[in-house]
Amino acid sequence: SIPEHMREAWRKFSPRGFTTKEEFEAEAVKHIETTLARSLFNCDELAAYSGTALAFRDRLIIDWNKTQQRQTFADQKRIYYLSLEFLMGRALDNAMLNVGLKNVAKEGLADLGFRIEDIIEQEHDAALGNGGLGRLAACFLDSMATLNYAAWGYGLRYRYGIFKQEIQDGYQVEIPDYWLDFNPWEFPRHDVTVDVQFYGWVNKYTDDQGKQIVSWQDGEIVTATAYDVPVPGYGTPTVNNLRLWSSKASSGEFDFAKFNSGEYESAVADEQRAETISAVLYPNDNLERGKELRLKQQYFWCAASLHDIVRRFKKSQRKWSEFPDQVAIQLNDTHPTLAIVELQRILVDMEGLEWDAAWDIVTRTFGYTNHTVLPEALEKWSVPLIQNLLPRHLQLIYEINLYFLQSVERRFPKDRDLLGRVSIIEESQPKMVRMAFLAIVGSHKVNGVAELHSDLIKTTIFKDFVKVYGPDKFTNVTNGITPRRWLHQANPRLSELIASKLGNYEFLKDLTLLNKLEPYVDDKDFKKEWAEIKYANKVRLAQHIQKTKGYSVNPKALFDIQVKRIHEYKRQQLNIFGVIHRYMAIKAMSPDERKKLVPRVSVFGGKAAPGYWMAKTIIHLINKVGEVVNKDPDVGDLLKVVFLEDYNVSKAEIIIPASDISEHISTAGTEASGTSNMKFVLNGGLIIGTLDGANIEITREIGEQNIFLFGNLSEDVEDLRHHHFYGDYQMNPELLKVFDFIKKGTFGDEGAFGALISGIAEHGDYYLVSDDFNSYCQTQDLIDEAYKDQDSWVSKSITSVARMGFFTSDRCINEYADGIWNIEPLQVKEENEVRSRT
Template sequence: IDAVIPLEHRNLWKKYAIGEFQTKEEFQGEFVRHVETTLARSLYNCDELAAYQAASQAIRDRLIVAWNKTQQKHTLRDPKRIYYLSLEFLMGRAMDNAMLNLNVKQLTGDGVSGFGFRLEDLIEKEPDAALGNGGLGRLAACFIDSLSTLNYPGWGYGLRYQYGIFKQKIIDGYQVEQPDYWLTFDNAWEIPRTEIAIDVMFYGYTRKFTDDEGKVHRIWEGGDLVQAVPYDFPVPGYGTENVNNLRLWSSKPNREFDFAKFNEGAYDQSVAEQQQAETISAVLYPNDNFYLGKELRLKQQYFWVAASLSDIVRRFKKSRRPWIEFSDQIAIQLNDTHPTLAVVELQRILVDREGLDWDEAWEIVTSTFGYTNHTVLPEALEKWQVDLIGNLLPRHLEIIYDINLYFLQDVEKRFPGDHDLLSRVSIIEESNPRQVRMAYLAIIGSHKVNGVAELHSELIKTTIFKDFVKIYNEDKFTNVTNGITPRRWLHQANPKLSKLIAEKLGGYDFLNNLGLLKGLEKYANDKTFHKEWLEIKRANKARLAALIKSQSGVEVDTNALFDIQVKRIHEYKRQQMNIFSVIYRYLQLKAASPEERKKFQKRVSIFGGKSAPGYYMAKTIIKLINAVGAVVNNDAEIGDLLKVVFIEDYNVSKAEIITPASDISHHISTAGTEASGTSNMKFVLNGGLIIGTVDGANIEITREIGENNIFLFGHLAEDVEDLRHSHRFGHTELNPDLQKVFDVIESGLFGDANIYSNLLNSIGNHGSDYYLVSDDFASFLNAQQQVDKAYADQDAWAQKSITAVANMGFFSSDRAINEYAENIWQIEPVPLDN
C-alpha cells in the first residue's frame, strides 16, 4: 500500500493527521468547534443537549482515528477474523463507556465544566441504544467489548432498528408500550456507509439450466431487490488502542425501484413499495425467549444474513486466496438460531455463484460456522413454515432440502433401518403445516455447538439435541459459560467500588484481568474494610432511592434490605413466586403485634422488567406487583418495614444504577429453564448476594464463591419432570402458605380478583403449575428467612459479600471470549505494535 502512495502525499498527510486531544484545553477546542460547525450553534444557544452532542462528537473523532488504524492494521496483516452474527445488540449508552475506555473521562469532565456543564447531566442526555430484548442481546454487547479489549479481530453484524425495544410506561398498574424512536437527534456513535450498499433479493423463482460441460445448475432470479446500507459503530477496547466494528444494516429501497410506475404518475404506488422496503429494519420484535412465525421477521433474518455474508465474502475475495482457505480466515458465530439462514446462504454463494462442488462447499460451510444455543424452552425454538420459506426464498428452500437429504443419507448409513431416528432428526418436521427446524439446521451446518452454562450445555445434550450427540461425536457439543464485561458492569456502573478495589489491589489491572479480584480475599475479615465496603453500598442504595423517588414518588429507607428482581417478566423466571412471597410477608407483618413487628427485617422489594406486549400472563404479574405496592406502600401500620416498588422501563442505563444498589437479588427460575442468566453475575460482582435456584450459571457462581455465600433453594432440574408428571396425574394440594396468599388476592385486597384469576388458576385450582411455584414455595420462604437472619449481622454479611466478589473472576466476558477464540474460532489476538 505504501508503494502506490507517493512519499510527498504521505508526508503531507502525516503533517495534518488529526491529533488526539490530550488535555482539557485541547478537548475544549474540539468541543467549541463541534458546537459551532457540526451543530451550527453558538455560545448563546448551546444547551445541555447540544453540549452532550458536541462532547460526543469530540470523543467520536478519537474513536474514528483509532478505528481507522485498527482496520488498516487488520487489512495489512489479514489475520483470521471472527464475525458475531446477532439480531440483538443491547449496547446502552456509548459516551461514558467510550470516555472510560479511552481514559479521558476526567479531562472531559473538567473540559465541559469550564463551560458550566456537569458531565453527569450530559451523559444523561444520551438515549440508550436498546436494540435488544434482554440477556441474549446484552451478552452480544459484552462480547464485542471483550473482543476489542482482548485485541481480537472481530466484528459484530446486526440490524439497525429505527425502533428499539419499546419504552414501558406503567399506567394504573398496567404496562403500556410506547415506541422507542431513538434516532430523533443525530447519533454521533454511528457512521453511515452509504457507499457500500448491498442488494438483497426476496421472492422470485428458481430456474434450472445446463452449462456447456453438461453440468446442471439452479439459479434464483426474478425477485424484488432491497438495499442494505451499513452503519458502523466503533467499539473501543479498554486499555488498548484497538477499536473494532459493529456493523448494523438498514434497509433502503433499491436504486432502480419502479421508475416505470413513477413516470406513469403512479407516485403513490411506487412510494408505497419504497416504504415497504424501509419497513424491514424498522422495528425490533419485542419477544424474549419466544418464537413468533411472522413473515417480516423472516425477512429481517434473511436481509441481515445476506448483507453480512456478502460483505464477508467480498472482504475475503480481496485477499485473492483460494476458497479452500475460507475457514482458515473466517469464523462466523450464530447467536442462537436467528441467523441460521447464513448456513444456507453461504452454501448458495459457493455453489450457485462461485461454481464450487456441493461437497467442497459444504466442507467450507461447516468448518466456518459455530452455533450457540440459549434456551431449551420449546416455545422459543424457531420452526419456520416450509411454505413461508419457499415463497420468500425459493432457492434456499431447495438447498435446505438437499442439506437434509445428504444428512439423512449419512444417518441411514450409520444407523440402518432406524426410521424413527430419521424422522426425529430430519430438518423438516412432517407436521401440518410442515416446518423447518432451525436448531437442527444450525447443528448440521456448524462444527461446534455450545450451550451457555454447564448445566444448560449438559441439558441440551441429554434432551433437545440428544439424537445429534449419538450421530456426531460428543465433542461437537461443548460449553462456554457466559460472562459480563467488568468495564461497564463494575467500573462504569459502580465507580466507587471500582476505586476502592483499585486502592486495595494497587491499580485497575483487575479490569483487564478479573482474576486479580482474588486479592480482596485477605480483607474479608477486616472490620475497617467492612465499613468502607458497606458505606459504598449505602451510597449506591441512596442513588437508587433517588431514582425510585423521582419515578414513583415512593420514599424508601436506605437502611432497609434492598431486595431486587429485574429481568424480562416471564413465568419461568417466576416473578409471580416472588410477589406471592412479598404478600406472605405483608400478611405476617399485619398479623404481628407492634412488639413482634420490630423484630422484622425492613425490606424494599424492587421489581423491574418488560413483558412482551402479547404475553398476557406476564402482564398480569406486572399488574399484581403494582397493586401490591399500592396497598403496602400506603399502609401506615407497616411504614418502612416493607415497601414494594416497580421501576418502570428497565433498561441498560437503569441497570447501571440498580445493580450496584442490591443487597440481595432474585434468580429463581424453575430448575432447568434459565440457560445461564447474566444479571446474577452482575449483582454478585457488585457486592450483592443472591437468592437463587440450582439453575443456569447460579451453579457455577456457587462453586466459585462458596455455598455459604449464596442462598440456594428449590427442587433440582432432575426432579422437574417427575413433579410435572405428578401434577398431571396425582392430586396435589397447594402449599398452605401459598393458599393463604391466594385467599387474600381472591378477597379483592389488590383490586378486582378476576384480574388475577388466570394467573392463580395456572398454579392452584387444578392448574398444571408448570413452573413449580407451589412445589418450591416452602423452600423459597425458608431461604428468605435465612437472608433476613444473615443480614442482621452486618459484619458477617460484608464478609460474605467481599468473599463473593473476590471469587468472581471467572465470570468476565474476557474469559468467555478467550474460550470461544481457542476452542471454537481458532483465532489469535492481533498485537498492537509493529
C-alpha cells in the same frame, strides 16, 4: 489508494486525537459551534452532550481507522459475531472510560459550565435487544475489542429498538422507541451496500458447455446499507466495528417507470415496504412467532453480512478452501441460521464450487450457540413460507437434509425412527424447518451457555445429535459479563476502592486478580468503606425512586431486587406472592415482633412482551400490591414494593450496585445461564436463587455459605410436572392463603388475577411455584436473619466479589477463541510502524 509520493500531506494532517483537557474543550466547542450551530448563549445540556459525544466519536474513529488498517494488513482470521440483538446501552460513558479520558472530559465540561453526570444522562440508550441474549452480545463486543481480537459484530439497524414501558393504572403500556433522532455513534456508509433478493423463482438449466446452472430469478430487491458503530476496547487502541444494516428500496429499483407513469403512490409504497424490514425489533424474549417479516429480517441481515464477508475475503485472493482459516462466524442462537444456507448458495450457485467442497467450507466456518431449551423459543419456519420468500434456499435446505440423513442412515441403518427425529424437516402440517437442527448440521461446534444448560441440551433437545456426531461437537462456554461496564462504569466508587487495595486497575483486564481482596475480608476499615459504598449506591437508587415514583424508601432497609424480562419461567410471580405472604405476616405481628423485623424494599423491573398476557398480569399484580402496601400506614417502612418502569441498560447501572439481595429464581432447568446474577454479585450483592443456569457455577466459585439457594432440582422437575398433570399434588397451604387474600379483592379486582392463580392452583402449575413456595419463604427468613449480622454480611459480600473472576466475558471470549474459532488476538503494533506500513 494515494500514491506513496503524495502521502506527505496526509501524514502531516491526519488527526492525532485529543489527550489534554484543553484539546478536549477545543474539540467540544468546535462541534457545538459548527456541527451543531449553537453557541454559549444557547448551549443546553443536550447540546453539550452532543458536542462531547462528537469529540469522543472523532477520537474513536481515528483509532477505528488504524485498527481496520492493522487488521487488513495482518490478514489474519477474523471473527464475525452475527446477532439480531445488540443491547449496547449508552456509549459516551463507556467510550470515555475505555479510552481513559473520563477525567479529562469531566474537568473540561466543568470549565464549560456542565456536570459530567448530567451530560451522560442526556444520551438515549441504544436498546437493540430484548434481554440477556442481546446484552451478552454487547459484552462480547467489549471483550473482543479489549483483548485485541479482529472481530466484527453484524446486526440490524432497527429504527425502533425495544419499546419504552410506561405503567398506567398498574398496567404496562408500550411506547415506540424512536432512538435515531441524533445518534453520533454511527457512521452511515452509503457506499457499502448489498442488494438482497426475495421471492421470485428458481431456473435450472444446462448451459452451452453442458454445465448445470441454477439461477434465482425475479422477485424483489431490497438494498442493505451499512451503518458502522465503533466499539472501543478498554486500555488498548483497538476499536472494532459493529456493522448494522438498514433496508431501503433498491436504488436502481425505485420504480422510475411507475413514477413517470404517474403511479407515485405505489412507487412510494414499494419503498416503504422495503424500509419496513429494518424498522422494528421484535419485542419477544425467549419466544418465536413465525411471522414472515421476521424471516425477512433474518435473511436480509444474513445475506448482507455474508456478501460483505465474502467480498472482504475475495480481496485477499486466497483459495476458497482457505475461507475457514480466515473467517469464523458465530451464530448467536438460531436467528442467523440462514447464513449457513446463504454461504452454501454463494459457493455453489455463484462461485461454482462442488457441493461437498462447499459444504466442507461451510461447516468449518460456523459455530452455533444455543441460549435456551424452552420449546416455545425454538425456531421453526413453515416450508410454504420459506418456499415463497426464499425458493432457492428451500431447495438447498432439502439437499442439506438429504445428504445429512443419508449419512445418518449409513451409520445407523436399522434406526428408522432416528431419521425422523433428526430430520431438519418436521413432517407436520404444514411441514416445518427446524432451525436449531439446521444450525447443528451446518456448524462444527455447538455450545450452551452454562454447564447445566450445556448438559441439558445434550440430554434433551439435541440428544439424538450427540448420538449422530458424538459428544465432542457439543461444548460449554459459560457466559460472562464485561467488568468495564458492570463494575467500573456502574460502580465507580467500588472500582476505585478495589484499585486502592490492589494497587491499580489491572483487575479490569484480568478479573481473577480480584482474589487479592480476600485478605481484606476481616479488615475493619476496608469493610467500613465497602459498606459505605453500598449504602451510597442505595441512596442513589432511593433518589431515583423518589424522582420517578414520587415516594421515598428507606435506604437502610434491605433492598431486594428482581430486574429482568418478565416471564413465567423466571417466576416474578413467586417473588410477589412471597411479598404478599410477608405483608400478611407483618399485619399479624405484635409490635414487639415488628421491632425485630428487617425492613425491606422489594424492587421489581422488567418488560413483558406486548402479546404476553400472563406476564402483563404479573406486572399488574406487582403494581397493585405496591399501591396497597406502600400506602398502608400500619406497615410503614417495614415493607415497600416498587415497580421501576422501563428497565434498560442505563437503569441497570443504577439499580444493580444498590442491591443487598437479588432474585434469580427460575424453575430449575429453564434459565440457560442468566447474566444479571453475575452483575449483582460482582457489585457486592448477595443472591437468592435456584440451582439453575450459572447460579450453580457462581455457587461453586463463591462458596455455598455466600449464596441463598432453595427449591427443587432440575432433575426432579419432570417428575413433579408429571404428578401435577395427573392431579396428584397438594397445593402449599401458605400459598393458598395468599391466593385467598388476593381473591378477597385486597389488591383490587380479583378477576384480574384469576388466570394467574388458576394456572397454579388448577392447571398443573407448570413452573412449580407451589412446590418451591415453602422453601422460598424459609430462605427469605434466613436472609433476614443473616442481614441482621451486618459484619458477617459484608464479609460474605467481599468474599463473593473476590471470587467472581471467572465470570468476566474476557474469559468467555478466550474460550470461544480457543475452542471454537481457533483464532489468536492481533498484536497491537506501535502507531508509527502501522503508519509507515499502510
